[in-house]
Amino acid sequence: MPATTLNIRIDPELKEQVDQVARSLGLSSSAAFNIFARQFVAYRGFPFPVVAPVPTEADFSRQMDAVFDRMRAGHSQEHNPIEEPR
Template sequence: MMSKSANLYVRIEPEIKEQAEKILSTLGIPASNAINIFYKQIILQRGLPFEVKIPDSTPIDISKLGAEELHAELEKGYADVKAGRIKDAKTAFADIRRDYDL
């Protein structure tokens, strides 16, 4: 593994930094490791590792759904679980740590 000696200085909105670091802390991932993972993905993907576009739809506000609509959304999620289209966070991050020797 290569020595980590390069520095990166960025300016970011304090609220964004705080929210992201709170999530990373919950996941047990230091911000520097998350940034390293992000950079490695940029290299592997030869670009940003996600689409940068205006979403086709906005997230669903479940407080505004009726019982039938909420049930339909829950069924979609259950179908994803049954079809194996999801991973729990612990497994996903274990995979990342294994793949990148973190």
């Protein structure tokens, strides 16, 4: 079967991880992407759920601490509510 070339931009660290996992499965990264492409077509979309990761409690706490630190450092603005509370 004739082949065509697909050029994509990918983070260098991610590419290295893809290469390592593909090699561990006895595949080239090109073969791995071909498998993905065939599954993408067969499923008419992603062959796995694509969802936003839910932060762990520790991640959420770190995020809130960072927001609070920025607020205490004066990087916040006061806003008026759109409607008065009832």
